[in-house]
Amino acid sequence: MISILLVDDEPVLLDLGSFYLTQREHFTVDTASNGKEALERLEKRPYQIVVSDYDMPYMNGIELLREVKQRSPNQPFIIFTGKGREEVVIEALNLGADFYLQKGGDAKAQYTELAHKCRRATERRQAQDQIRHLARLYSLLSRVNKAVYQIRSRDDLTKEVCHIAIEQGGFKAASVCMLHPVTNLPEIVAYDTSPDTLGKTTEPFLSPDSVPTLHTLKEDRFHVCSDNRRYPHEESYGRALCTAGFLTSASFPLKVSDGLIGALTLHSDEADFFSEEEVLLMMEITESLSLAFELMAQEREKEQVADRLNMMLSAIESDNDAFFLIDIKGTIQYANHAARRITSDECTDFKSHHYNISSTGLLTVEDIHRLAAKRKEIPITDDGLNANNPSARSQEQPGLSVRSFEHDGSQFFLVHLRQDRS
Template structure:
């Protein structure tokens, strides 16, 4: 331990910047006494090889040097003509508020020390007569520089983190044990439409639909109890315009971290990803269907036509020619099926808010008005997010299917349920053992049809992220229920 001019012990600690680092520290010493200035510079160079010492007898010249050549640490005397050490410190702080400044003076007093601290001095050391004071000064310089570099690295790290958070497409949030937001990154404006301050203090669960909330809360509170659990949850979150966005949220319990003291959530919008996944699933199914038609269905009539022609050439029997003709017609029908499949490769395009009533009535105009034995009844209507053209096509196919399979009078009803819509008719219905198969590609009970009508209906609804189920209507007819739909709150 060393003792400074005031009799205070000071520990000599080595300068540690980094393992294997060789750092040169530029020290600017200011003292109006040339002999003391040279002596201080000489001792400092002898104490530390990493010191590069510059000397200035005049504070004004020192300020000019600082403007031209930056230094790492300043060591200044106090009692100097023209500008004393505190005035020099004040001038330095106007341009360099963070640079380490050590007041090294023979005129020590509590008043000077107090003023120096208030003006932002880094350290204060009183000159003595023993040469050990320069070892102490060297140690103070090294410590001041290391602290300055550490603060600078911390600020840089904070700035990098802030930029990462500001520019990340994912939302970063911290919630407390009750699920209330204590922090959320600014990207919440782009994803959810809220400003940060609108969500701080709000309970995250209140922004989730009831059907998602229970599952999310169970996983959250399980992770609160057991920090080893890091749940990954898919759920919907209400946006500022009363819509919902699909999020994938990853959580981590960090209540034991003194800095975080909360549950960290990282969320990203996966609505587009899920839509693309559904599109790819549709395309894969369509490719399988096309392969089936080409590899099997078309091959059969081709074989029939070829063999029938052989028999016709051998026997001149017109029946073989008729069979060939029917096989070719079947091939033509199958080619139409393949073309239709290719045409509907992408069943859902851009979506918008559309009233159910308008879509149903436009679809009915296309198919229902061709017969005077059928009528449409829209029971109620709400707005939903959908591709209007694809949705109208789905309704056209449902209406046409009902009319085609009913010989007498027919009523088709369209309405809404809690999480979906329904299309119900008063026709003869569809047997239970056929209800799953009616959605299959090419399934039909009419040889003149392609069997793609209800398959396309299912593709369209699944492409929107919904589900379709077939059951029996109130009057014994067919009832199609489409669920998984999120409505706008307005009821018409």
């Protein structure tokens, strides 16, 4: 449906225009008897096109056009009047009117022409909006993808994304809300606003309690408030949104391994900002962010594993028991001082010389895999691993245990030879 605001100071012409236009499909008409009333209606709800008379008291059609364009530069507008002065036509078109139509003649024919012009103006606006929105969002996607590859800190990336949304996407406000890993409570970790929002109260819309953010975190899906003037917000909240100039509000989920971790929330000064294609582009942007967060989480996990491994190796180095760290092929990656003493290679760098555990005479690679699978100790004799030899069991001295673990996508084994402390 094409929504029309018809403005004229003559009640008869308002009734006539409403009658002819609403007889046609896909038209709804509201009326205003002067420019002030028209502006009040536009503050409460959007109209796809404004059709105004020129000669009205207090505020003529040109003055109304100028005021409407200052508030909403892309609002379609038609001057429909009985006045045909050339200077009025030129001024109307220079101020951004889509068409200038003159009243008179057959009523049915002139309103048929007006309906045609209304369709053309709204279709042109829709095409222009889509091109402009898509260009902004593709640029936003490009900048976000570049940031994803360049920034390795989650905090820095979320701040940069909010900044890009304002600078490149043309949004009025942007925030990233994350669920706390322990409490699972939402908290704002980054936000940004456009320069023209300075002095306006924006805190309620950059908080985890903002309406689209709450819906996204609750339902694990995107949520769009297409027009905050019509959306069923709590009255004071909706009024504050519109006062701040936020006509469209939307939130999109952020995930790691298909688990919800937060939301990206955006506010625009344009009503009905997101078409289906634009929503899909925003989902692509948040998927890029989600992938970046997942890779960061994997990097942090690797670093934590590496830290734990280093701590373990430091403790092992000072232990009197012998420890070997070997890879899946049996190559010795590390041996502590006790292990080097057993193999009579106390000064050898096993890793650089590619020694295999089999060369120590203690056990084979096959033994390592079998013991790791069983995860239990067996005795070892002076002759090496000989668990099936009854006479060897009576001579057992230390114990042997093997544990496997993964690090950086590879499997390793920790071989522990316990010394006899009896």
